[in-house]
Amino acid sequence: MxxxxxxxxxxxxxxxxxxxxxxxxxxxxxxxxxxxxxxxxxxxxxxxxxxxxxxxxxxxxxxxxxxxxxxxxxxxxxxxxxxxxxxxxxxFKEEDGPLNLAVLPTFGSKWLLPKMHEFYALHPRNLVHIHSRIIHADNPSSVGDMQAIICAGKGDWPGYVSHLLLQEKLIVIASPKALADNPGLSLDDITQHLLLNVVSRPNGWSDWFDLNNLDHQKMRTGPSFELTAHLIQAVAAGIGIGLVPDILVQDEIESGTVVKLFGPTQSGRNYYLTCAARYQHFPAFKTFSAWLLSLPS
Known part of the structure; x- marks a missing residue:
């Protein structure tokens, strides 16, 4: 033909x-x-x-x-x-063009957004459009065609260029109200409380029990939450105990809304700034990544 x-x-x-x-x-x-x-x-x-x-x-x-x-x-x-x-x-000809960034919701609100004023002070003409997304650890492409992504995982995604931001460390938190009768909570006492979970980390408590040589049969599995922010709120309300990344709960610890019981321990996951390989030389991405990677970890 x-x-x-x-x-x-x-x-x-x-x-x-x-x-x-x-x-x-x-x-x-x-x-x-x-x-x-x-x-x-x-x-x-x-x-x-x-x-x-x-x-x-x-x-x-x-x-x-x-x-x-x-x-x-x-x-x-x-x-x-x-x-x-x-x-x-x-x-590509617009050095100060906008960047579309997908970011995990709680990480965005707790870690990234409080720092963005520093970026705009240095780059007042660059705009970063932030899109909150639930991002699968094994598939950053699930967010669609974004020019940049901040997600958690192992960073070895085919077709993507990844830059390590932070190592994820987990801590166990509880509400002071939940500990009123037992402020000196021991490892064994954990089994007396509901264990709250984030759906993206279904094996979080199981791995933590293994790490601390606790009996899985004594685990009291509580409700799951899609957002870590909702889990933190549930812990603060006294519903149960949470296992969360330490960087996402610093404000609540400082205010006394929740207290840290155990940790931190390495989760095996890290936070990365990543992009599809075709965007790695995009001017807006290069500007934003240079700033973000210069921040103290």
Missing amino acids: NPRRLTPSMSLLVAFEAAARHCSFTKAADELALTQSAVSRQVQALESQLEISLFKREGRKIELTAAGALYQHELSAALGRIRSATLQTIA
């Missing part, structure tokens, strides 16, 4: 995609700043090149054929990727 037939010109494809989206040559013409007849001619030229009808025409009404609907579905996604790639490429 002639390769030219399989690669119609962009003007024909754009005209068809707009007409298919609106089911109207007139609305497509308005969007593209063309005349209705020009859009109609471009769609006819595309149909002639493909040798198939993409629209059913009844008077002034148009409706996609089955082939046209399939073509629109595939073409819309392809044109979307082309437009996105073009915007990203244009952004």
